[in-house]
Each structure stands twice: as structure tokens, then as C-alpha cells.
Amino acid sequence: MKKILVVGLGLIGGSLAMALQGFEDFEVVGAVRSQATHDKALAKHAADRLTFDPAAELPGADVVVLCQDPAGITAFLRDNRDRFKPGSLIWDVCGVKTAVMAAAKCLPEGVDFIGCHPMAGKEVSGIANAEAGLFRNTHFIVTPGPNATQEHLDLLRRMADWCRFGDVIVTTPERHDQMIAYTSQLMHVIAVSVCADEGLFSCKGFEGGSFRDCTRVAALDPAMWTQLFTLNAPALCRVVEELEGRLRAYREAIQSGDRETLSAMLASASERKKRIDLERARGDDVRPSF
Amino acid sequence: MKKILVVGLGLIGGSLAMALQGFEDFEVVGAVRSQATHDKALAKHAADRLTFDPAAELPGADVVVLCQDPAGITAFLRDNRDRFKPGSLIWDVCGVKTAVMAAAKCLPEGVDFIGCHPMAGKEVSGIANAEAGLFRNTHFIVTPGPNATQEHLDLLRRMADWCRFGDVIVTTPERHDQMIAYTSQLMHVIAVSVCADEGLFSCKGFEGGSFRDCTRVAALDPAMWTQLFTLNAPALCRVVEELEGRLRAYREAIQSGDRETLSAMLASASERKKRIDLERARGDDVRPSF
Numbered sequence: 001m002k003k004i005l006v007v008g009l010g011l012i013g014g015s016l017a018m019a020l021q022g023f024e025d026f027e028v029v030g031a032v033r034s035q036a037t038h039d040k041a042l043a044k045h046a047a048d049r050l051t052f053d054p055a056a057e058l059p060g061a062d063v064v065v066l067c068q069d070p071a072g073i074t075a076f077l078r079d080n081r082d083r084f085k086p087g088s089l090i091w092d093v094c095g096v097k098t099a100v101m102a103a104a105k106c107l108p109e110g111v112d113f114i115g116c117h118p119m120a121g122k123e124v125s126g127i128a129n130a131e132a133g134l135f136r137n138t139h140f141i142v143t144p145g146p147n148a149t150q151e152h153l154d155l156l157r158r159m160a161d162w163c164r165f166g167d168v169i170v171t172t173p174e175r176h177d178q179m180i181a182y183t184s185q186l187m188h189v190i191a192v193s194v195c196a197d198e199g200l201f202s203c204k205g206f207e208g209g210s211f212r213d214c215t216r217v218a219a220l221d222p223a224m225w226t227q228l229f230t231l232n233a234p235a236l237c238r239v240v241e242e243l244e245g246r247l248r249a250y251r252e253a254i255q256s257g258d259r260e261t262l263s264a265m266l267a268s269a270s271e272r273k274k275r276i277d278l279e280r281a282r283g284d285d286v287r288p289s290f
Numbered sequence: 291m292k293k294i295l296v297v298g299l300g301l302i303g304g305s306l307a308m309a310l311q312g313f314e315d316f317e318v319v320g321a322v323r324s325q326a327t328h329d330k331a332l333a334k335h336a337a338d339r340l341t342f343d344p345a346a347e348l349p350g351a352d353v354v355v356l357c358q359d360p361a362g363i364t365a366f367l368r369d370n371r372d373r374f375k376p377g378s379l380i381w382d383v384c385g386v387k388t389a390v391m392a393a394a395k396c397l398p399e400g401v402d403f404i405g406c407h408p409m410a411g412k413e414v415s416g417i418a419n420a421e422a423g424l425f426r427n428t429h430f431i432v433t434p435g436p437n438a439t440q441e442h443l444d445l446l447r448r449m450a451d452w453c454r455f456g457d458v459i460v461t462t463p464e465r466h467d468q469m470i471a472y473t474s475q476l477m478h479v480i481a482v483s484v485c486a487d488e489g490l491f492s493c494k495g496f497e498g499g500s501f502r503d504c505t506r507v508a509a510l511d512p513a514m515w516t517q518l519f520t521l522n523a524p525a526l527c528r529v530v531e532e533l534e535g536r537l538r539a540y541r542e543a544i545q546s547g548d549r550e551t552l553s554a555m556l557a558s559a560s561e562r563k564k565r566i567d568l569e570r571a572r573g574d575d576v577r578p579s580f
Contacts, residue, residue: 269482
């Protein structure tokens with residue numbers, strides 16, 4: 001029997017360990033650090049087996065899935081670089097890819113690191129909220145290094161299918177980080193910026209679906225997102241600044257009383273939104289094969 | 291049998307006409323302008339009876355619910371001021387309240403206008419998307435004028451309960467407009483600003499739940515929202531400008547590389563979001579009785 005070692009059973013790692021169970025002839029081993037996580041993971045059978053000692057499992061692990069935060073992944077790669085099994089596949093789930101791919105350069109030849117980013121999540125964290133169905137119909141983004149083997153790319157694709165991801169997107173770490181600055185990190189900056197408004201606690205009774213949706217992700221893990229934002233600072237700052245400019249343009253149009261200009265701006269944005277929703281519904285998403 | 295006349299069977303009016311059916315001893319009459327809306331409303335039995343001539347119904351209507359856009363409501367009040375039944379209750383569903391309450395000053399004494407705002411909606415519009423369950427667990431905001439009768443406030447409360455609103459919030463038109471600038475209008479300005487990004491169509495495959503949630507309301511009706519934004523320009527421009535400032539503060543913290551400051555900002559916003567979610571879950575929402 002082969003072995004998948006999932007390191008870190010938080011929301012994503014725990015959900016992956018659950019989703020990966022039963023995949024081909026692999027045993028899924030979950031590595032935890034705290035007794036509390038161990039007990040919760042055991043209670044919900046988050047993995048076939050649990051361990052407090054991932055280093056001891058590495059020499060026998062055919063696949064290693066790193067589910068810590070960026071600093072945790074970097075440290076783990078550095079501290080264990082000589083323990084990975086030759087020919088094994090290592091992948092991670094981190095929301096930034098350039099920094100993680102750079103950190104993986106420390107691995108010896110023959111250990112294949114492929115950067116991954118499951119575009120799934122919840123506004124709550126931890127093994128308690130993990131579930132096997134978390135990845136259903138979400139994007140699985142893959143950033144292979146120059147030496148990624150076809151065998152490992154095929155294996156990764158089969159794992160993604162088994163976990164019920166909606167599609168697999170292959171791209172470069174640099175393009176991933178640029179895209180994600182806009183589609184994910186900016187949404188988190190918006191949510192925390194809205195929640196920093198001093199009127200937050202007096203607005204109860206006046207909030208509707210749009211407010212709940214826009215602020216949903218504000219209840220984020222500060223330590224993790226400090227890392228994610230910092231590691232992608234240039235791309236993220238660019239899209240934040242662009243958004244500031246577009247908000248200012250709307251404010252000026254509203255202030256000016258020029259209804260024609262405002263209406264044209266709203267019509268354009270509304271059309272763009274409808275068009276992209278239509279394209280998505282039609283399934284125009286590229287689903288590249290490896 | 292008494293009569294409720296719902297004027298304008300779009301998403302909100304159509305849903306209200308559906309939800310109000312069966313309320314006490316009232317007949318629900320829906321007023322439409324186009325044959326297309328008429329036919330769709332008839333097919334889904336959106337009202338007990340349909341009419342193309344609301345003016346003819348007014349003298350016999352005990353309750354009139356105005357579900358047009360702000361300009362439509364203002365024109366309807368002005369054109370029909372002498373047709374309303376003495377002692378009747380008129381309410382509207384408009385997302386701004388100061389301007390509508392001012393327009394209602396044209397009504398003769400003895401016709402009771404109470405401003406209302408059901409905090410419900412969808413990203414799609416029209417009778418085709420109307421449903422009786424739209425208001426379940428949403429806020430029903432009420433801004434009574436100085437001469438609102440207790441009898442009418444009680445009647446409104448019973449209608450809100452019948453439509454399954456989660457609670458009824460009584461406030462002034464001015465406070466409503468201030469609050470709504472932040473909790474609703476700002477969310478729409480954010481959504482259209484995000485969708486105006488030139489990268490929108492190249493980001494497919496990289497969007498997750500936070501992107502879909504934040505941009506959901508961007509597919510708005512430009513004519514309607516031009517009115518809503520313009521009629522609440524000072525309050526809205528203030529909160530947009532404040533958001534620009536907070537986005538800039540995040541950008542500067544990310545750019546500076548000062549992780550401690552960034553982490554503290556994220557921790558504060560995240561705590562605030564968790565706290566308001568907890569308060570909401572505990573049901574701390576004020577539910578004032580009339």
C-alpha cells in the first residue's frame with residue numbers, strides 16, 4: 001500500500017485528508033501538532049491514521065501534501081529536505097505560489113514539488129470545520145516546476161478528480177499570484193476594510209445579503225493572511241490602488257450629480273458582470289489537461 | 291373584503307404581492323404596465339387580481355404598496371394625490387427614504403404614508419424571479435411620518451409578520467439613509483468597482499467564493515441605482531471616501547513590510563467581524579415594537 005502524508009490538519013488539510021481517503025491504493029496519514037486537533041481528527045475519522053511525527057513518515061511517503069501556512073511550509077521543506085522519499089511527489093495548498101516554489105528549490109533532485117492552490121475555503125477554520133465535500137466544483141490551480149514529471153501531473157489530476165474539484169487550471173506561479181491578488185486577496189482586503197468602519201456596530205438591523213456576502217471573509221486568520229499579503233505585496237498593492245481609483249471615480253460621478261455619466265458607468269459594470277456570469281454558466285472555463 | 295393594491299410587479303413588488311396573498315380579509319390586486327409582466331404574473335398567480343389601471347383602483351384601496359423606482363413613486367404620488375382613499379395606508383419599498391418621505395408630503399391629510407424598506411433582494415430582477423419567500427428572515431425597515439397612526443403601524447407590523455420578515459426596525463428617514471449608505475449602497479459601489487477592473491475577463495479559473503460573493507450584486511439595474519445613489523449622494527460619498535482611506539491604509543501597511551502593523555490591523559477587523567456575527571447569532575438585534 002502506498003502512502004499520502006497530509007501535514008497539518010486545519011480546514012484545508014483536514015478536508016483534503018478526508019476527501020483523499022479511498023483514493024486508489026493509498027493510505028492517508030494525517031500529521032497533527034496538538035492533542036486537541038488529534039482528538040477532533042480521530043473523532044471525525046479525518047485520516048486513515050494520525051501521527052505527531054511527520055518527519056518519521058517522510059521516508060515512506062509517496063505523496064506529501066503540505067497544508068501549513070507559508071512560513072510553516074518553508075520551514076518544513078528546509079528542516080526535512082533529506083527525509084523525502086526519492087521519486088515522491090510533494091504538493092502544497094498555499095495561497096501564494098512564487099514564494100513557495102522558491103522555497104521548494106532546496107529539495108534534492110528527484111523529489112518533485114508541484115505548487116497547488118485549491119480555491120476552496122470557509123470563513124471558519126480548523127479541523128472542526130473540515131469536510132470531504134469542501135472542494136466540490138472549485139478550481140484546483142497547479143503551478144508545476146520545470147522538472148515536474150508527467151507521471152506526477154497525472155497522479156495529481158486523478159487526486160483532484162477524486163476530491164471532486166470542478167476543474168484543474170495549470171499556470172505559472174507568477175500568473176497565479178497576479179490573478180489571485182485580484183480575485184481573492186483583494187476581496188479579503190475589501191472585507192476587512194469594510195469591517196474596520198467605525199459604524200459597524202451601529203448598523204445592525206440595516207444589513208442585507210450584500211453586506212453579509214461582502215464581509216463574510218473578514219473573519220480571517222490574521223497571522224496567515226499577514227503572510228499571504230506580504231508575500232504577494234507588489235501585485236496586491238497594485239490592485240488595491242486600482243480599486244481606490246475606481247471607487248474615487250464612482251464617488252466623483254455621484255458627487256457631480258451627472259446622472260448620465262453615473263448611469264453609463266453602472267451599465268458598463270453591470271454588463272461586464274452579467275457577461276462573465278453567462279460565460280461561467282456556459283462552462284467556457286478552460287479546463288486544460290496536463 | 292378590503293383591498294391591498296401593489297403598484298409595480300417587479301422582483302420586490304411581485305414577491306410582496308405573492309407573500310401578502312391570504313393576509314387577513316384583504317384582496318391583493320397587482321398593477322402592471324406591460325403585457326409581458328401581466329402574463330408572467332398571471333402564470334405564477336402573483337396576485338388575486340391584475341390590473342393595468344392602478345388609478346381606477348385607488349379610491350377603493352385600503353392599503354397601497356408602491357413598488358416602483360424612486361422617480362416612479364414620486365410621479366405616482368403627485369399624479370394621483372387626490373385619488374387615494376381617505377384613511378388609507380400607503381407604503382413604499384424604496385431603498386432611500388428621505389427623498390420619498392419628502393415626495394409624500396403632497397398627499398392630502400388623512401392619507402397615511404409610511405416609508406418602508408424591505409432589506410431583501412436578489413441579483414436578478416423582474417416578476418420572473420419573484421417569490422413569496424423572498425423576505426424570510428430579512429429586516430423590514432419602517433420610517434413613519436410624524437402623523438402615522440397606531441392603527442396603521444399595527445397593520446404594517448401584521449403584514450410584515452405575514453410576509454415572514456425576520457424583524458421590524460423603526461427609525462427616521464435620515465438615519466435609514468445614513469445606515470443604508472454603508473450597509474447596502476457601498477456594497478454595490480464596491481461590486482461595480484471590482485467588476486470594472488480590466489482584468490475581469492482574464493481572471494476566470496482563479497475566482498473563489500469570496501469573489502463571487504463580493505461581486506454578486508454588480509449585475510444591478512443601472513437606471514434604478516443611479517437614482518438611489520444620487521438621492522443619497524452626501525451620505526454615500528462620505529462612506530466611499532472613508533473606504534478609500536482604509537484601503538489606502540492597508541495598502542501602505544502591506545507596502546511597508548511592517549508585518550506587526552498589518553497583523554494588528556487584520557486582527558482588529560477580524561475580531562470586529564466575529565463579534566458582530568456572534569451578536570447577530572445571539573439575536574441581539576433590537577426588535578422594537580411600534
